[in-house]
Amino acid sequence: MSDAIISEPATKLRELFTTILIFCQPSDPLELWNKFRDALCEDILNRMRNENQDMTLAYNDDIYNDGLIIIEDKIHEISDKSLTDFGLPAAKRNNSLLDPLEVALRKPYNLNDLNEYITENEPRLVNDQVTTYNCVMKSVSFNEGKIFFLDAPGGTGKTFITNLILAKVRSLGKLALAVASSGIAATLLAGGRTAHSTFKLPLTVSLEKDSVCSIRKMDLWEKFYKTSV
Numbered sequence: 001m002s003d004a005i006i007s008e009p010a011t012k013l014r015e016l017f018t019t020i021l022i023f024c025q026p027s028d029p030l031e032l033w034n035k036f037r038d039a040l041c042e043d044i045l046n047r048m049r050n051e052n053q054d055m056t057l058a059y060n061d062d063i064y065n066d067g068l069i070i071i072e073d074k075i076h077e078i079s080d081k082s083l084t085d086f087g088l089p090a091a092k093r094n095n096s097l098l099d100p101l102e103v104a105l106r107k108p109y110n111l112n113d114l115n116e117y118i119t120e121n122e123p124r125l126v127n128d129q130v131t132t133y134n135c136v137m138k139s140v141s142f143n144e145g146k147i148f149f150l151d152a153p154g155g156t157g158k159t160f161i162t163n164l165i166l167a168k169v170r171s172l173g174k175l176a177l178a179v180a181s182s183g184i185a186a187t188l189l190a191g192g193r194t195a196h197s198t199f200k201l202p203l204t205v206s207l208e209k210d211s212v213c214s215i216r217k218m219d220l221w222e223k224f225y226k227t228s229v
């Protein structure tokens, strides 16, 4: 970590920290976190300074908490452990400065890139994919608000068509949120994120019958409902 902080950005340092936690059995993860938490959260501090137009803003518990949330999300991509399993402070997800949903919704997409992707891939759709694609796009275009469940054997193009739909919806200026149940699955989707991070789902969702996600009622959320499928 000492060597890495000289040259690596906070995003890479968090990846390294996660790898050390999971695969290297450090003797004192808490000491490691306390020693390097500033470097691990540097981008969060910079973002908060920019957002608040206050370059004197110092590291605080909320910034460290957001760093811990991102690290915990990374841990969940490759293991079922939590921060507390490593003796680290529990991340308080309801206190996060980062609103994952807002981050996902505000993600900018380049219209030229989207159109290029669509022009390249639309003609490649095979018959069944064309039918599915047209059905979904009709619902989007006419605001029908339908729900589709796409089920087909592995390797038959579900991800391919999903990415094309995401690109098409985004190219129309509408919002398309791509979430998956695991980090690895999320990386296959354009702009994909994990559902538990985006919707602040409790991690024990399958164990608690009354689980609810913790999303604030806010303008963006309403906007999302009004403008997308």
Ligand SMILES: Nc1ncnc2c1ncn2[C@@H]1O[C@H](COP(=O)(O)OP(=O)(O)OP(=O)(O)O)[C@@H](O)[C@H]1O
Residues within 6 Å of the ligand: 124, 125, 126, 129, 152, 153, 154, 155, 156, 157, 158, 159, 160, 161
């Ligand atoms: N119409 C198509 N034209 C060209 N390549 C395609 C087409 N449909 C799918 N592919 C390619 O086939 C491969 C498998 O497709 P994809 O990953 O979308 O399948 P999947 O159904 O999502 O698989 P899995 O269920 O295993 O995740 C990918 O490399 C994808 O790019």
